[in-house]
Amino acid sequence: MGLLDSPLNYFRNSQVWNSIFRHGVPRDRRTRVMAVMSNVFLHLHPVAVRKSGIRLSFTWCMGGLTFFLFLAEVVSGVLLMFYYRPVIEYAYQDIQDLRAHVTLGLLREIHRWGAHAMIISIWLHMMRVFLTGSYKPPREFNWVVGTILLVLTMLLSFTGYLLPWDQLAIWAITVGSNMAKATPLVGAGGPFAKVMMFPGTDVPMIHAGSDARFFLLAGTFVGENALLRFYVLHCVFIPCIVTVLIAIHFWRIRKDGGISGPL
Amino acid sequence: MTPILAAFPPEAVKHAINAATKPYWFITLATIGFFLMFILYKWWTRPAIFWTIFGLFLIGYFGSIDDANFRSIVAKPDNVPITMMVISVGLCLWLGLRRAAINDSRVAAGLPLSEEDRDDKVLVWPDLVYSELICLVLATAGLFLWAIVSKAPLEQPANPGYAPNPAKAPWYFLGLQEMLVYFDPWMAGVVYPGLIILGLAAMPFIDVNPRGNGYYTLRERPFAIITWMFGFLILWVLLIFFGTFLRGPNWSFFGPYQYWDPHKAEALNNIDISHMFWIDIMHRARPTADSNPIGALPFWLVREWLGFVIVAAYFFLLPIFLRFTIFKRLYENMGAIRYAVMVMLLLFMALMPIKMVLRWLFNLKYFIYLPEFNANL
Numbered sequence: 001m002g003l004l005d006s007p008l009n010y011f012r013n014s015q016v017w018n019s020i021f022r023h024g025v026p027r028d029r030r031t032r033v034m035a036v037m038s039n040v041f042l043h044l045h046p047v048a049v050r051k052s053g054i055r056l057s058f059t060w061c062m063g064g065l066t067f068f069l070f071l072a073e074v075v076s077g078v079l080l081m082f083y084y085r086p087v088i089e090y091a092y093q094d095i096q097d098l099r100a101h102v103t104l105g106l107l108r109e110i111h112r113w114g115a116h117a118m119i120i121s122i123w124l125h126m127m128r129v130f131l132t133g134s135y136k137p138p139r140e141f142n143w144v145v146g147t148i149l150l151v152l153t154m155l156l157s158f159t160g161y162l163l164p165w166d167q168l169a170i171w172a173i174t175v176g177s178n179m180a181k182a183t184p185l186v187g188a189g190g191p192f193a194k195v196m197m198f199p200g201t202d203v204p205m206i207h208a209g210s211d212a213r214f215f216l217l218a219g220t221f222v223g224e225n226a227l228l229r230f231y232v233l234h235c236v237f238i239p240c241i242v243t244v245l246i247a248i249h250f251w252r253i254r255k256d257g258g259i260s261g262p263l
Numbered sequence: 264m265t266p267i268l269a270a271f272p273p274e275a276v277k278h279a280i281n282a283a284t285k286p287y288w289f290i291t292l293a294t295i296g297f298f299l300m301f302i303l304y305k306w307w308t309r310p311a312i313f314w315t316i317f318g319l320f321l322i323g324y325f326g327s328i329d330d331a332n333f334r335s336i337v338a339k340p341d342n343v344p345i346t347m348m349v350i351s352v353g354l355c356l357w358l359g360l361r362r363a364a365i366n367d368s369r370v371a372a373g374l375p376l377s378e379e380d381r382d383d384k385v386l387v388w389p390d391l392v393y394s395e396l397i398c399l400v401l402a403t404a405g406l407f408l409w410a411i412v413s414k415a416p417l418e419q420p421a422n423p424g425y426a427p428n429p430a431k432a433p434w435y436f437l438g439l440q441e442m443l444v445y446f447d448p449w450m451a452g453v454v455y456p457g458l459i460i461l462g463l464a465a466m467p468f469i470d471v472n473p474r475g476n477g478y479y480t481l482r483e484r485p486f487a488i489i490t491w492m493f494g495f496l497i498l499w500v501l502l503i504f505f506g507t508f509l510r511g512p513n514w515s516f517f518g519p520y521q522y523w524d525p526h527k528a529e530a531l532n533n534i535d536i537s538h539m540f541w542i543d544i545m546h547r548a549r550p551t552a553d554s555n556p557i558g559a560l561p562f563w564l565v566r567e568w569l570g571f572v573i574v575a576a577y578f579f580l581l582p583i584f585l586r587f588t589i590f591k592r593l594y595e596n597m598g599a600i601r602y603a604v605m606v607m608l609l610l611f612m613a614l615m616p617i618k619m620v621l622r623w624l625f626n627l628k629y630f631i632y633l634p635e636f637n638a639n640l
Contacts, residue, residue, distance in 0.1 A: 048384040109410030116344035133475040140467035170421040171430040179452025191638035260477035
């Protein structure tokens with residue numbers, strides 16, 4: 001068959017195409033199985049699933065949506081990093097420039113709304129898994145992984161909240177990080193800190209410059225150190241952990257018997 | 264704007280809603296609604312009834328945009344997710360309980376579950392891959408649309424010297440910030456978040472009921488579902504809604520149609536248990552280091568003895584009492600360790616509504632007031 005007669009078939013029979021996709025067009029059972037098994041992305045799936053398990057009214061697609069939103073956050077977030085400098089001299093101005101001067105200035109909108117949507121979708125995913133009893137054996141451990149992912153997702157959103165460096169940002173983080181000050185034993189304003197002295201002195205072990213909030217903010221208030229710290233946590237540290245845990249989460253779905261259903 | 268629309272909702276309705284959203288009414292009514300929702304779950308989840316209720320809610324909610332005070336809360340860009348949360352949680356709740364109602368009716372009639380198809384498998388390509396693709400396209404389109412329609416919020420540049428009033432945490436933590444009305448930060452901001460995380464992680468290990476694994480049901484696991492959903496819907500989602508929409512300057516309460524008046528004054532007449540005991544009952548000042556009626560004991564222990572007794576009874580005697588009464592069978596199924604973990608989580612969770620009710624009824628501030636250690640409960 002020539003290139004001009006049927007260009008699509010020509011490419012599909014070419015050596016280049018066959019070197020990438022080692023199976024024919026997925027039209028029969030064998031090639032459809034091959035399509036899933038021989039693709040690094042698709043092979044997260046099994047080749048066949050329970051019919052009831054993929055119904056939208058069963059899964060609500062919330063887990064998939066959460067993963068999609070995570071990818072959308074990574075893509076838009078990396079693009080945002082080209083335009084944003086995490087120092088207080090520039091941070092706010094860079095956000096304003098993003099709005100005013102970057103072509104199709106939707107990056108921050110997508111990133112921010114996507115983050116909010118991800119928080120909601122992860123809750124709803126959790127509610128679905130709970131209502132279907134899908135955390136029960138043999139899926140207990142995957143529920144625990146999911147719980148950690150929930151916490152990390154909220155921490156991702158929390159650390160990102162500071163970066164625009166506007167009034168909304170610093171005061172929300174001030175309110176949030178003040179909670180760390182109240183941690184029992186290790187927060188300067190928390191229970192028992194004010195009776196813990198170095199033995200034989202009246203020098204406090206825990207004070208505003210050594211407590212849990214100081215560890216979080218790298219300072220006694222939300223300032224430039226906190227901005228840098230939150231930036232690194234937000235862009236590198238937490239996403240790396242989340243990526244590893246997502247891999248475990250997906251792998252365990254397969255190992256624990258795939259999508260849940262009546263035993 | 265026609266006069267009819269301008270008057271929506273009518274002033275009388277606005278007043279009624281403003282009154283009904285006061286903390287004690289709102290949370291009490293929501294809790295009653297919560298239990299009715301489970302009792303009547305086969306009735307209200309019927310599509311015609313649900314969509315009627317949901318439609319009326321949407322008309323009332325979005326129709327109220329005309330009210331300037333309501334609009335200033337709901338249309339604030341960072342509050343848009345709250346609207347999304349309310350609508351999507353409502354829809355998912357209906358979907359889940361609808362399927363539970365269908366399954367429970369099928370089981371009662373001797374029919375197999377609607378998810379019962381272990382031998383009926385479909386290939387991932389095309390059935391799953393294509394629906395994933397459609398979801399992905401729709402989600403992308405939705406996200407772009409949202410981004411085009413609504414600008415991401417950006418306020419004035421950060422100014423550490425000027426605190427906004429009210430200063431609010433990100434919206435998903437506002438349930439915890441609302442708890443600060445009833446608890447000190449070490450409880451609302453540290454102990455409770457920690458217990459929520461630990462409790463969620465512990466759940467598969469303390470729920471020993473083998474039924475309801477992999478399908479929607481309410482009848483086969485009512486205790487687990489109602490307890491968990493109370494935590495999620497009332498103590499998390501509802502309190503977030505409350506904290507974002509109904510808390511204004513100085514964290515004062517404002518109804519959804521009320522102006523956020525920064526000068527609204529609220530009486531602060533909350534008292535501690537030790538105040539009730541020593542001042543109201545014993546008619547004397549609370550013991551201090553200099554006036555300690557029982558010198559052998561630390562004065563703070565003498566002062567707060569009743570609070571300590573109440574809290575100790577709640578956390579140590581009540582579990583034992585429950586173990587021999589309503590949780591007898593649960594205890595036998597779970598064993599001592601699982602029971603201990605479960606009952607502690609349950610009692611901590613129940614402490615939130617208990618303290619709310621005590622605040623509303625008796626103006627209770629603290630069970631145990633220990634400024635000496637910053638450890639008030």
